[in-house]
Amino acid sequence: MKYSGLVGKLLDEANAELGDVIEVRKTKDAQTGILMPHHDFSDASIITLKLPNGYNVGIKVDQNTKAKVVSKRESKNRKKPVLPRDPAKKEIAVISTGGTIASYVDYRTGAVHPAISAEELIFSVPELLDLCNVRAKVLYSILSENMKVTHWQGLARAVADELNSGAVGVIVPHGTDTLGFTSAALSFMLRNLTGPVICVGSQRSSDRPSSDAIMNLLAATRLCVESDLGEVVVLMHGESADSFTLAHRGTKVRKMHSSRRDAFKSINIEPIARVEGPEMTFLSEYTKRSKGPVELKDKIDGNASMLHFYPGFEAEHFDLIAEKVKGIVVAGTGLGHVSEEIVGSIKRAVKNGVHVYITTQCLYGSVNMNVYSTGRDMIVAGAVPLGDMLPETAYVKLMWAMGQTTDPEEVRKIMLTNIAGEFTSRRQI
Numbered sequence: 517m518k519y520s521g522l523v524g525k526l527l528d529e530a531n532a533e534l535g536d537v538i539e540v541r542k543t544k545d546a547q548t549g550i551l552m553p554h555h556d557f558s559d560a561s562i563i564t565l566k567l568p569n570g571y572n573v574g575i576k577v578d579q580n581t582k583a584k585v586v587s588k589r590e591s592k593n594r595k596k597p598v599l600p601r602d603p604a605k606k607e608i609a610v611i612s613t614g615g616t617i618a619s620y621v622d623y624r625t626g627a628v629h630p631a632i633s634a635e636e637l638i639f640s641v642p643e644l645l646d647l648c649n650v651r652a653k654v655l656y657s658i659l660s661e662n663m664k665v666t667h668w669q670g671l672a673r674a675v676a677d678e679l680n681s682g683a684v685g686v687i688v689p690h691g692t693d694t695l696g697f698t699s700a701a702l703s704f705m706l707r708n709l710t711g712p713v714i715c716v717g718s719q720r721s722s723d724r725p726s727s728d729a730i731m732n733l734l735a736a737t738r739l740c741v742e743s744d745l746g747e748v749v750v751l752m753h754g755e756s757a758d759s760f761t762l763a764h765r766g767t768k769v770r771k772m773h774s775s776r777r778d779a780f781k782s783i784n785i786e787p788i789a790r791v792e793g794p795e796m797t798f799l800s801e802y803t804k805r806s807k808g809p810v811e812l813k814d815k816i817d818g819n820a821s822m823l824h825f826y827p828g829f830e831a832e833h834f835d836l837i838a839e840k841v842k843g844i845v846v847a848g849t850g851l852g853h854v855s856e857e858i859v860g861s862i863k864r865a866v867k868n869g870v871h872v873y874i875t876t877q878c879l880y881g882s883v884n885m886n887v888y889s890t891g892r893d894m895i896v897a898g899a900v901p902l903g904d905m906l907p908e909t910a911y912v913k914l915m916w917a918m919g920q921t922t923d924p925e926e927v928r929k930i931m932l933t934n935i936a937g938e939f940t941s942r943r944q945i
Contacts, residue, residue, distance in 0.1 A: 519554045523563050523577050527551070535589030540565065540575050541582045547575060548586060599635050601649045608740045609678035610634050610652040612689045613671065613698075614659060637689065641730050648741050651683070660691025660698075665818035665915065668701035675713055676706060676812040685711040685740025687733065692717035692771055692779065695750055699766030700912040703748040703936035707811035709803070712745040715766065717752060719777045728753050728777045735761040735791035743796060746805035748936070749788055753777040760792035765802075767909045767938040770879060783879050784904045784940045803937075817842065817918035822911040824877060825849060831857040838865035843914045843927075845873050846899070847907040852876050852883035853890045859897050866898030871927055873900050873914060875907040900928060905938050913938065 519527055532538050532551055539548045540563060549565030552572060558564060562574040563583075575581075612634045634652030638644055655674055656667060675686045690698055699715045706713065714736040718729035736751050748766035755778045764782045773779040782788075786800040820843040823834065838844060844865065848854050852874040854862070862872050874894065876883050882904040885891030895901070902910050910931075917930040 519563065521560050522579075523554070523561060526577060526581060526583050527563075530583040530585055532583060532585050533589065537586040537589075538565070539584050539586055540577075542575070542578070542580065547573060549573065599638060599650055599652065600645060605647075605649045606684045606741050607649040607651060607682060608737060609675075609683040609686045610638060610650055610689065611671065611674050611678065611686060612637060612652070612654045613656040613663070613667070614689075614691055641733050643730075643734055644737050647734075647737050648684075651678070658691075660694040663691075663694050663698060665701075665816050668698060668705070669814045669816060671698070672702055672705040672812060672814045675702065676810045679710050679713075679810045680808065683711065685745075686713045687736045687740065688713065688715045689733075690715050690717050692719060692752075695780075696766075696769050696771060696906070697908050697912055699748055699750045699769060700906075700909045700936075700938075701816075701916070703766040703938075704913055704916045705812065705814045705816075706748065707813060708806045708808060709746040709748070710805055710808040710810055712739055712743065712805075713748040713766075714739055714763070715748070715750045717750075719753075719775060719779060728758070731758055732761055738791055738794065738796060739763060739789065743789070743798075744804045745789070745802060747788065747803045750780055751791070752780040754787075754790060760790055762787040763789040763791070765937050767936045768906065768940070770906060770908075783906060784881070785937075813916075813920070815919035816916050818915050820844065820871075820911060820915045820918065822847065822907060824907075825854045825858065827855075829855065829858060831861045834858055834861035835864065838868070838870050841870065843871035843873070843918055845875060845902075845907060845911045845914055847875050847877040848883070849877060851887055851891060852885050852894075852901055853888065854894065856890070856893070859890070859893050862894060862899050863897035869924070871900075871914060871918070871924065871931075872898060873902050873910055873931060875902050875905055875910050877907065879906065900931065902931065903939050909938050 534551055534553055536551050538551050539546055549567045552564040552566050561577050563577055564572055564574050566572050634654050638650050638652050678686050695715055695717050716732045716736045749763040750769045751761055751763045754760045754762040764787050768783050768785050769780055770783050771779050772781045788800055788802045790797045819841050821837050821841045822845045824847045866872055874883055883901040885895050885901045917927045
């Protein structure tokens with residue numbers, strides 16, 4: 517948005533435009549930075565500058581404030597860069613879907629915008645090109661909360677194509693908020709992987725000094741080029757400092773903090789690998805690369821729902837949802853429980869042909885419906901417990917299972933089969 521009022525007048529008198537480097541002086545104090553746009557959350561008397569250290573600062577303008585242009589913004593058309601290729605290096609693929617990691621700082625204006633191409637994203641981390649050749653494309657440019665079943669399918673197809681055409685690994689830059697859902701979907705849709713599929717995000721945009729994008733992308737690249745990993749994983753910071761990253765199994769990972777750089781944790785298992793600079797250590801058993809070809813199983817039926825039980829959850833609400841869907845995953849309390857009222861709803865839903873599966877909202881530990889009478893009543897009603905499978909993984913798997921078959925017994929068989937490490941027999945304490 518444009519500045520108005522006193523700020524607008526001040527900038528007009530200085531002939532200052534967005535993207536110019538300007539000096540704003542109040543009495544003896546002065547700040548110099550790139551003039552950023554005004555936005556609705558800022559007071560009309562505030563002027564925003566991006567400082568040389570990458571952070572933004574708001575300066576309250578009064579009648580005594582002075583402004584002058586230090587340098588004008590460059591007027592250049594952004595062109596799609598061309599990635600170099602070295603025949604002696606291995607080749608990886610980068611398939612971008614959007615999110616914070618796919619934002620790119622425009623040093624001409626100081627603003628952050630979505631990369632116009634995956635090539636642009638790669639050139640923001642030029643060290644990648646020292647390790648390998650990169651073929652890159654933007655498949656989607658969306659916020660991760662806007663991902664849908666059809667996006668998962670398109671991504672799975674693109675990944676299979678890249679691996680089957682010679683890439684030694686695929687990196688998927690992705691928004692962090694629903695990264696666990698996408699990694700689970702890819703884990704079920706892709707078989708016989710000839711290299712790792714690494715879903716990678718960042719918690720800090722690239723215009724911030726604390727950005728984790730570069731370190732995460734470099735670690736993902738090393739796993740692709742230098743390891744024998746053949747699984748879908750999520751790779752993010754292992755702690756808040758820039759010390760190491762961790763690769764988590766795609767079906768056993770959860771975002772556990774809204775903003776920390778080490779927000780992602782492996783649930784009930786150890787992470788698969790730790791990458792610290794050029795060193796990588798495998799921490800648990802993992803599936804190794806196959807000889808291929810990669811098998812694609814991307815049929816999925818999105819007509820399912822995931823419900824989080826809570827005290828006061830009305831049976832009427834459960835019944836309304838059960839009328840609209842073919843399958844329901846319930847995140848129950850503790851060992852996987854719901855109220856007596858909802859047990860009746862489960863019974864009605866199962867009688868009407870709806871698949872009902874039970875997980876625990878506790879995340880750590882496992883469902884056990886044989887301890888209390890409520891759990892036993894749920895089993896009699898037709899609910900199927902899913903051990904220590906994460907609720908979001910179970911939700912994705914149920915949709916995928918319904919896409920493979922319409923036979924209820926076959927759906928049940930698929931749901932209870934450990935396909936991509938979604939069940940853990942021995943859990944971390």
